Amino acid sequence: MSRLDAILAKPKPDPDDLAVLLGADSPAEQARLLDAAYAVKVREVGPVVYFRGLFELSNLCTKDCLYCGIRRSNQKVERYTIPVDEVLTGARWGWEQGYGSVVLQSGERSDPAFVEMIAELVTKIRALSRDQLAITLSMGEQSEETYRTWFQAGAERYLLRIETSDPELYRRLHPADHSWERRRDCLRLLHRIGYQLGSGVMIGLPGQSVAQLARDILFFEQEKVVMIGMGPFIPHAHTPLRDGIRNFAWKRYAQLALALRVIAVTRLYLQDVNIAAATALQTLAPDGREQGLAAGANVIMPNLTDPKYRAAYQLYDGKPCLDESATQCRGCLQARIASLGETIGFGKRGDSKRFLERNIKGADKGETCENRKES
Numbered sequence: 136m137s138r139l140d141a142i143l144a145k146p147k148p149d150p151d152d153l154a155v156l157l158g159a160d161s162p163a164e165q166a167r168l169l170d171a172a173y174a175v176k177v178r179e180v181g182p183v184v185y186f187r188g189l190f191e192l193s194n195l196c197t198k199d200c201l202y203c204g205i206r207r208s209n210q211k212v213e214r215y216t217i218p219v220d221e222v223l224t225g226a227r228w229g230w231e232q233g234y235g236s237v238v239l240q241s242g243e244r245s246d247p248a249f250v251e252m253i254a255e256l257v258t259k260i261r262a263l264s265r266d267q268l269a270i271t272l273s274m275g276e277q278s279e280e281t282y283r284t285w286f287q288a289g290a291e292r293y294l295l296r297i298e299t300s301d302p303e304l305y306r307r308l309h310p311a312d313h314s315w316e317r318r319r320d321c322l323r324l325l326h327r328i329g330y331q332l333g334s335g336v337m338i339g340l341p342g343q344s345v346a347q348l349a350r351d352i353l354f355f356e357q358e359k360v361v362m363i364g365m366g367p368f369i370p371h372a373h374t375p376l377r378d379g380i381r382n383f384a385w386k387r388y389a390q391l392a393l394a395l396r397v398i399a400v401t402r403l404y405l406q407d408v409n410i411a412a413a414t415a416l417q418t419l420a421p422d423g424r425e426q427g428l429a430a431g432a433n434v435i436m437p438n439l440t441d442p443k444y445r446a447a448y449q450l451y452d453g454k455p456c457l458d459e460s461a462t463q464c465r466g467c468l469q470a471r472i473a474s475l476g477e478t479i480g481f482g483k484r485g486d487s488k489r490f491l492e493r494n495i496k497g498a499d500k501g502e503t504c505e506n507r508k509e510s
């Protein structure tokens with residue numbers, strides 16, 4: 136039996152196995168790895184895909200991450216913030232279509248007007264959907280007070296990618312005033328407050344090794360992450376990391392294959408968490424997100440942002456569906472998911488199974504989270 140097959144025969148890989156699995160890059164090995172992960176996904180979370188309607192709320196950002204197209208220093212971007220009423224109209228449409236959840240994402244700001252706008256949006260989205268829409272926020276690093284304000288307003292999930300679990304690699308990808316430790320502490324804070332915690336990494340970063348990616352997966356478990364949102368790194372022409380672009384065309388296939396292996400190994404190791412098939416996968420192949428689902432992901436985030444804003448929210452080059460309306464986006468995804476033989480969990484919030492089980496067990500043992508709400 137090959138080493139790969141011996142690992143896949145275990146109920147769950149051991150930590151030392153992760154780098155071996157991530158390195159299984161021959162087409163035949165990769166196919167066996169992805170199939171095994173898909174089987175775990177079906178067993179643990181069913182043949183169901185959950186939709187989260189995504190709103191790219193604002194591209195104003197006070198940070199300057201070296202890889203990101205909307206970083207503060209990129210003067211070529213026209214900055215926007217979607218007015219509250221427009222977001223509410225979009226959220227209502229999503230709710231009427233049967234979406235169980237929405238994600239509000241934006242560049243990082245922490246001024247009082249922004250904090251208040253997000254709290255207002257959260258309160259109003261909960262009200263218009265009679266508390267049925269679960270809300271995920273993805274607004275970067277914030278103070279404890281802000282995280283608590285948004286949680287009290289009704290946001291239950293938060294997505295904050297650690298980007299890489301390796302502090303040294305993180306330092307090479309950020310200006311000196313950005314801190315890996317602060318980001319990690321934000322994750323711990325979010326967990327303590329009671330959010331369903333989401334994190335993730337970029338895959339295929341310059342200088343990133345398979346051993347580092349293996350440690351990323353261990354980091355998710357260690358930090359009690361129950362929703363994983365990770366995708367391939369894709370260079371953006373107006374960022375300091377644009378140099379990667381020269382070689383990127385021929386790296387596309389390898390980048391996609393690596394991203395799929397990371398999804399598969401994460402599913403094999405963490406088993407009962409939610410894993411999103413990132414939109415960035417679709418930049419590498421037209422059916423990239425479906426390939427992500429077949430590798431063990433169970434969440435897709437259809438873009439509900441009005442097309443008039445989308446071109447200005449390009450974190451990376453080649454973002455797909457720039458001019459598709461929300462209706463077109465939904466139709467095209469539905470057909471693709473049906474072709475995989477899966478159904479869409481319309482009307483379902485799609486909480487992470489691991490989160491629910493941990494809370495039930497915690498409640499049994501009296502380990503209640505300080506602010507947990509009934510949902």
Ligand code: SAH
Binds near residue numbers: 243337367
């Ligand atoms: N400002 C918030 C949320 C918006 S950015 C934050 O940073 O958390 C959301 C994610 O986009 C980031 O976490 C990063 O992982 C991803 N991203 C940014 N630039 C990218 C690039 N060039 N390729 C792939 N993903 C990128």
Ligand code: SF4
Binds near residue numbers: 200
């Ligand atoms: Fe801002 Fe997030 Fe982009 Fe960093 S990754 S520059 S915080 S939008």
